[in-house]
Every structure is written in structure tokens, then in C-alpha cells.
Amino acid sequence: MKWVGLIAVLFTGGLLLSAMDDFPNWGDAHSPANASPVSQYFIEKTIEDSGVPNMVTAVLADYRSYDTMFETVVVLIAGIAIMAILRVGNQIPRGARPAPVSAPASVNDDHQDIIIGTTCRLLIPVLQLFAFYVIAHGHHSPGGGFQGGVVLGTSFILAAIAKGLDPALERLPETRYVKIAFVGVVIYSAFGVACLLLGENFLDYGVLSVLLPTIDAAEARSHSMLGVEVGVAFTVSAIMFAIYANLASKGELEGGL
């Protein structure tokens, strides 16, 4: 097996390297990829089309938003798949139900690890606030729905690592995060369907300006991008937590690390 693998890998590597002298130079601004009309268009016309200075956000959420929608679906699939795989034939895990607990402040209750508890209490709100900033400010700075959603999900993961899975699941039980994940994709595709209903192609946000008479097509694009990024953030944050919660507890949603 080792030899077969080695030969296959060396063959692949040789194949990959064999085209190397045909490559454009590294950093060449006039290579076919960098000087193509497509790439030029993105750099030159993004401001005109939607007024969004971060071209990556504009390409992600507007020009190639069809890809991004399916990317969100991929995230959703990952979460659903992990739940489906890890629950081998058993009933609903106990932790999946919204717990009828009477102690809402269990994150603060534990006095055993005071350093971790305090740090988390300080860090989690800041993380969540930062996540919202990243989502909302994706038009002007690096960031957007994916990054913000992951940071938001990470704040729940942090709570789950520091305090155990149960207190985190009290705040975000399974029924809720699954719902949030689905609603995220619904938000995204609803923007597309709205364009469809208004008589344009799917995800052609410009037409949405008729819904809000004070804005023009470019602003409608910009605002719709924010809207779909929020949808992405819903799905990604919920699923990131779902992946962690299920993997950390073998799908039983109790105990955790």
C-alpha cells in the first residue's frame, strides 16, 4: 500500500509540476487570470454596480451569489449529516430537548474554575459583539456572513468548552439551532425568490429597489447583500455549534469534553 501510494503521489506531483514552466510568473499582474475581463470587471465596476468597496463581498454575495447559496447549503448539509450519522438508531437524545431547567444562570454558578468562568464571561459577549460587527461590516472590511457566523458559533463553542455542553445547550438547544440553520437558508433563498417574483432572474437584487422606493438599484444590491450575509451567518453559526456539540458528545448531546 505504501508503495502504491508513493508511486501515485509522485506521479501526481510530477504531473502537477510538469506544467510549471507554462505558468505565468508569480505576482504577474498581466497573467491570464489576473488580466482577464472578468477580474478587471470586478475591480472596476463593483462600486458602480453596488457601491460596496470590498470586492470579495460583492463577488461573493452578488455576482456569484448562486455559488454562495449552495455553499450555505453545504454547511447545512454538514450539520444535518453529522446529526444523522451519529444518532445510530437511537431515540432523541436527552440533551436535544429544551431542558426544563430552573437554574438559568448555570454559566455563573460553577465556582470551581473561577479563572475560566470569569474569562468566558468577559470574552463571550465581546466575541458575539465582534461577530455582529464582522457580519455587518463585511461591505467595508474583511469579513461577512461566513466569518461572522463562525465567530458567533465559536462563542457558543467556547461556552461549551469552558462550562460543559449542558449549559451551552440550555441556551441553544437542538430544536432551536436546527431551526436557525434552516431559517438561514430560507432567508438567503427568499431574497432570490423575491427577485424572481418581481420578474427578474434569480438573485438579481437590483429589482428589489421597487420594494423600497427611496433606494436605487445599486443600494438595493448593497442592502440585499447584507441581507443574504445575515442568512449565511444564521446557518453557519448554528451549524458550527451543532457540529461541535454533536462531535464532542458522540451525538448524545450531554457531557461533552
Added chain:
Amino acid sequence: MIWQFDIIILIFLVITAVISLRVKDLLAASMVFGTYSFLICLLWAGMGAVDVAFTEATVGAGISAVILIATVYNTRRDSSD
């Protein structure tokens, strides 16, 4: 970008990749893999791909490492290779 940094990071990348695959402790392998992700995120930030770097920092160095560690915790730590 500064090419000296580029080269240093690229060399470290190969080193961390090899270490994370050679080390026999899976927990350590996951941690080194987190380092690898972080280094490659630095590299991308240097190349001007800030959004990609941000995503890699959160997803690669964050979530991937955490779920790897969660799985190692739930299975076993030692590996034969």
C-alpha cells in the same frame, strides 16, 4: 508582500505539515494542524487575500482544530503512525 517572510512561512508550513502527520499522539497532531492552519492564514493575509485569511483563521485554526480534538477526546489518542 515581503518575499523573505513568504519563504520563511512556506518552509514552516511544510515542517508543520510533516510534523502533524508524523507525530504519534493524535492530540498533538491536531494541535500542530491548528498551527499549520494559522501559518497558512498568515501567508494568505500577506498575499492580500484578507477574507480568505480571516475565514481560514476562524474555520481552519478554530473549528477544524476543535472538532479534531473533540473526536480525539471521544476516541483515542495514540496512533500507530
Added chain:
Amino acid sequence: MGETFKANVIDHFNFWVAVVLMMIGLYAMITKNNLIKKLIGMSIFQTAIILFYVSAGVKDGATIPILEHHAAETEQVEAGEHVEGHPVANHEAHAINPDDYSNPLPHVLMLTAIVVGVATLGVALAVTQVIYKNYGTLEEDEILAKIKAAENDG
């Protein structure tokens, strides 16, 4: 000396390292015995591909693909033409030189690829946990031996 060295080595060095990382990852995926090691190899393979794409979009001397002098220009345009509130003006396009910004398209593609990568990793890890529950080991040869033993037992 710096320039010639740069021309010879760095021009393709990124691609070289990407290919080396791909080979490392692929080798681990094919030959490693431990399932988690295979998955780490898979992640390395995927990040190497992403490195390849990102390297394809780099331009020398270009900055990040965010229009930074956007605000100043908008003000100028507004002052000149009394455009209201938002930066939609054709004149602005002339101010943007594509060589100044790195190519945004590979970045967008690779955002997708990163997310796909972590989704695959998550699903694979879930399957790994199920395998461990079924067979009590993560070593491929031991699992195969147990499967064979189970078959022989009937």
C-alpha cells in the same frame, strides 16, 4: 542579487510549495493507517489547493481587494456633481487601476472551498466516531482484520 534570486526562485516558489503540500497530504490520505491522520492529510491537501488558487490571484505591488480611497473619491464626485448620498458615479471607474488590487475572484472561490473543506472534515469525523464505536479502534488494518474475523464467524 536580490532581484535575480527573486526572479528565479520566488516566481514559482509558491506553486512549488503548494504542490509539495499537496503531495504530503495526498500521501497521508492514501497510506496512513490511522483514520484521523488520513483526515489531517485530507485537510492539508485541501489547504494546499487553496494556496494554489490564492497564489494564482496575487499581483506584485497590489493591495487587498478593498477599495480604500473610495470615501475620498466619493466626496469629490459628490462635490462636483451633487450626487446624493451614495457612490454611484461613472467617473469613479477611471480612478481605479486594476493592477492596484489583487484579483478578488480566487479569494471568493476559496472562501467556498474552505467552507466545503470543514464541512467534509466534520462529516468524516462523525463517521470516524461511528467506526470507533463499532470496532473500538481507529487503525485501518485492525478494522479490516475485525471485519474479516466477523465474516469468517458468519
Added chain:
Amino acid sequence: MAEQYPIIVLLVLLFGALLVGLSGMVDRRVCFPLAVTALSLAVVVSVGILQQVINGGVIRYFVGGWSRPVGIGIELRIDTINALVLLTITTVGLLTAIFSFRRVQEDKTEKTPLFYVLYLLLIMGLSGMVISGDAFNLYVLLEVSSLTSYALIAMGKSRRAATAAFSYIIMGTIGASFYLLGVGYLYLRTGTLNMMEIHQAILALDGSSSTIVVAFVLILVGLMIKMAFFPLFGWLPNAYSYCPSSTSCVVAPLMTKVGVYVMIRMMLTVFGTEWVFENLQYAQWLVGMAIVAILAGSVMALAQVELKKMFCYLIVAEVGYMVGGAWMANHWGMVGAIYHIMSDAFMTLCMFLAAGIFLKQAGVVRIDQLDGMFRKMPVTMAGFVVGALAMIGIPPTCGFFSKLYLIRGGMESGHWGYVVALLISSLVNAVLFFRIFEIAYFGKKPAEGHGHHENHSTVSVIKEANVSSLVPLLASAAIIVLLGIFNSDIVELIERALNGSQVIGMNVLSGKGGQG
């Protein structure tokens, strides 16, 4: 409305999945009707698309309205070939969804909504792959369909489902990554992701670029892993035979066929047939590998004792048929390969549906457990016989006509080895299936040496399957016959795409003769 059909077929499935997920948490019983409704709508819309393509030529749909310059947005591009394959996918999806009704009734866990969400998204991913006109968008949808199929396979109750799914994940990821890398090489040299634009750029490069060659090899190898072409098929038999019946009935007919379809799409639209057949000298090699694949698949199928495993190895052989046909550089070979995508999808569906019914009703895993099935389950056997005759290649069924076109292509292009391999494989199929018929008709002696699954006493009360299982089986059998009867019309549609301006680079394939 009609011009929005390409996106609506995906949206129907997507919203179906979302609705199943959201309402399925409240009441599991709504999952099945919702899924079947969504899939029926998808079938209706894909019929509409087919009509539209027949009447109005190629559909180009620009998502987000980004049509100019071409390539900034994502284009959906449908010619008659895509429309036929799309209709095949949605139909197979609908039939298997009806088949899965039993599963819902018996499954007491919370997994039912999860199953249907993944199922609908799998069909959506495959449909999206088929109609996409953007190389990277195809990768995203490839991952949508791959991830859902990993999960559906890993959901199997068998202990080995997880290990099979794991090796599938590893191989599938290598395949998808190779495809992604190939697209990266293409992008590096051409600067665009739109398939038509890539083709224009490749023509402009005039065959001088080694990057394009490497890109082609990478994409080809990646897709070969996905379609389980001969040396790279190791993941397939376990993955398809240890998963639940309702999963294998959708994964086995569709996944490999869509892989073949994407390869043909790459050959026809992205790289162009002139470049593929004249610039590259791989055609002989690939036909040779296809011959090996056909023979190896048939021989390994002969050696199997389990029904589903046998069908899996037959899939390997069938993939060899299609790859060989596509690489003959001959008009009839290509037509036969495309026609065989459709006919093989329904033949495989029929086989796996029958295997699923046998497993459910009688606990049949091995071939020798089928004794007396003609008496016990006559209707199921009737459907199975039609599928089996198609696999062998008996005239009224579609299997005969696809083999006819493939053999004609092989003879015209002088690939006699391929013709012989095809005939040998048909012979092997005949041996295999007549052995099954013999066992099922005459029964066999109960005394046997194996100590495995000896629960004959418990299966003595074998009843005919219920309606929800028989309807899809008989429908697939009917489609097999209909495809055969209307073969000339379908071939006419395929030829229209190959000859007309719909697919570029036609001058190799449009002539009725061999390679120019």
C-alpha cells in the same frame, strides 16, 4: 415564468428540503408527502425544460442577470443532452422517494426528516451539476451531492456502512479535489470559469499550453474516481451495498452516471472535441482501459454471491461501456454513451429496487436465497425480469439499443476489442441473470453448506411487496421499455445537440464516419 424553469427546478427541491426540515421536526408524517410533491414538481418542470429546449434551442440562464461580460456571473446552460439527463435524475429521484415510503412507516427514530432533507438536497445537487454552465459552480454542487451521499450511506444500519462511507469520503474527496485543482489550472491559464469562455480561450491558445493538458488529466482522473472507473472503483461495492435500500436505489443509478455525464460535458463543451481527440492522443488508451474495466467488472460480478454486490460490479462494467463509447472519437460511440447514461440509470434503478424489495420482504442477501421467487413474488419478479433483460440487451428494452449504438460506434472507429468486450460482457450478464432466473423459477435444494444467514424458517411467509414498493419498480421497468421503443427519437435529440451549434467542437463527432 417559462424562462425561469432552470432555476425553478432547483428551487422546488431546495424549498422542499427546507420545508421538510422545518415541519418534519413538528410532525414526521408530513415528510414523505412533501418530498414526493417537491420531486413531482421537479419532474414536471424538467419536462417543461425539455420541451423548451426542443422547441427553442439552448437555454442560457444568467443567475443574477449578470450576462455581460460573460463569465462575471454564473450561467446555467441547457441543451437537449442536459435536459434529458436532468429529466432522468428527477424521475429516478421521484421513483425512489415513492419506494422509501415503507422506510418512513417502519422507522421509529427522529431520522426521517433528516433523511428526506439529505435526499432532496442530493437530487438538487445532481440536477444543479447537470445544468450548470460554470466550472466552479459544478464543483460546489458536486460537493453538495457528495456530502449528502456520504451521509446517506453512513446512515446504514450495517456495521460496515460507516467503514464503507469512510473510504468513500476519502476517495470522493480526492476526486473532488482533483477536479477543483484541474479547474484551478484552467483558470490560471484562461482567466475565466464559464465553460464556453474557457473553450474560447483554449481555442485561442491553439494547443500549445501544457497547463491545459495537465488540467484535463486532473479533471479526468477526478471524475474517474467519482464515476468508479476501473482501477479507481474500490470504494463503490461496499458503499453501495451496505447502505439502506432507499439510499442505494438513488445513489447507484445516479452518482456514477452523473460523473460520466460531467466527463462528456467537459469533453464536448469545455475542452472541445477537436482538442480532446486530435490534440491529445489518449483516446486509444482510454478505450483500452474501458475494455479492461468492462471485462474486470463482468468477471468480478460473476464471482459474487451477494445480489447487491453483483449489481455493484455490473455498474463498474457499465461505466466502462460509457467511457469507452465516449472516447471512441466516433459519432455513434458518443451517442451510445449518452443514451446509455439514461438507459443505465433506469436499469440500475430497476435492479436495486428489486434487490431492496427482496431484502425487505424475504431477507434475501445472497443470490441462492432467491429460490422460488417467481411463485412467491410474481409481480416483483416481473419487474426484475424486464430490468435483467435490459442488462443483457434483449431487443425491446433500452439496453439493447444502447449496446447497438455502442457496437456500431466501435465497428466504425475500428475498436474491435471494445466490441468483443461488450459482447463478452453481455454474455456474462446473460449467464448471471439466467442463473438467477433458474434459481428463482425452479428453486434449489435446501441443503447447503454455508452457515450464514440461515433463517429460511423465518422467511417462509414471504408475501408480495406492497404497492408503494411495486409502483416504482414497475414504473422503472415500463420506462426501460419505453426508452427502447422511442430510442430513435431520443437519439435524434442527442444528435441535435451534437450536430447543431449547441455543442461546440462538433466536426469530429457530427460526421457519421470515423475519426477525421
